Amino acid sequence: SQKIEQNSEALNIQEGKTATLTCNYTNYSPAYLQWYRQDPGRGPVFLLLIRENEKEKRKERLKVTFDTTLKQSLFHITASQPADSATYLCALSGNTPLVFGKGTRLSVIA
Amino acid sequence: EAQVTQNPRYLITVTGKKLTVTCSQNMNHEYMSWYRQDPGLGLRQIYYSMNVEVTDKGDVPEGYKVSRKEKRNFPLILESPSPNQTSLYFCASSLSWTSSYEQYFGPGTRLTVT
Numbered sequence: 001s002q003k004i005e006q007n008s009e010a011l012n013i014q015e016g017k018t019a020t021l022t023c024n025y026t027n028y029s030p031a032y033l034q035w036y037r038q039d040p041g042r043g044p045v046f047l048l049l050i051r052e053n054e055k056e057k058r059k060e061r062l063k064v065t066f067d068t069t070l071k072q073s074l075f076h077i078t079a080s081q082p083a084d085s086a087t088y089l090c091a092l093s094g095n096t097p098l099v100f101g102k103g104t105r106l107s108v109i110a
Numbered sequence: 111e112a113q114v115t116q117n118p119r120y121l122i123t124v125t126g127k128k129l130t131v132t133c134s135q136n137m138n139h140e141y142m143s144w145y146r147q148d149p150g151l152g153l154r155q156i157y158y159s160m161n162v163e164v165t166d167k168g169d170v171p172e173g174y175k176v177s178r179k180e181k182r183n184f185p186l187i188l189e190s191p192s193p194n195q196t197s198l199y200f201c202a203s204s205l206s207w208t209s210s211y212e213q214y215f216g217p218g219t220r221l222t223v224t
Contacts, residue, residue, distance in 0.1 A: 030209060031208075031209065031210065032208075032209040032210045033209070034209060034212060034213075041198070041218065041220075042217065042218065043114075043200050043202070043215030043216055043217055043218055044153070044200075044213075044215050045215070046212035046213065046214070049209075049210070049212060051210075089152075089153070091209065091213075092209055093207075093208060093209040097141070097143065097155065097158050097168075097207045098143075098204075098207070098209050098213060099155070100145075100152060100153040101152065102150075102151070102152030103152060
């Protein structure tokens with residue numbers, strides 16, 4: 001069956017360090033993969049989209065990689081700040097509408 | 111301002127009393143979708159619509175109905191709510207259903223069924 005797994009429910013990191021979040025999938029062949037940020041009680045907000053033929057995408061302090069052989073995407077936040085604390089969701093689709101992982105709750109500690 | 115709006119934002123109701131949660135988008139998006147979010151279960155899709163008059167079941171459609179009579183509106187109907195439908199609900203829209211387009215989410219509706 002199709003599955004999307006995000007490495008851990010929660011990740012704590014010291015301010016200034018690089019946070020790395022993992023998204024693994026099985027039985028999908030996505031052409032695109034997306035990452036969203038969600039703050040408590042609010043709707044997810046789109047951050048980045050990466051295509052299958054792109055190895056890496058950057059936006060300010062954010063970097064996403066997409067390895068279709070490993071069936072994995074990594075999401076990095078460099079120089080993390082307490083304001084980066086949130087839940088991060090990956091999302092992808094095959095021949096069906098977008099499906100979301102359960103998310104990883106990131107806490108950046110000052 | 112491009113946005114997805116939902117109403118009401120908060121609702122407490124009793125078992126069996128029919129309710130409707132409205133969703134509207136002003137971006138002329140073809141695709142709209144409803145999700146529920148519960149602790150430990152993530153976002154689960156209830157229903158989606160690829161265009162006007164085209165709707166389909168998501169992963170957890172039981173107990174819900176939808177309609178898409180106009181492009182901008184996609185109401186979620188609970189004919190006979192039960193306590194297990196207590197949840198945080200999100201409406202979302204996108205230019206198209208494929209993952210090449212980002213989804214825009216509404217602010218959420220927190221529903222409590224007693």
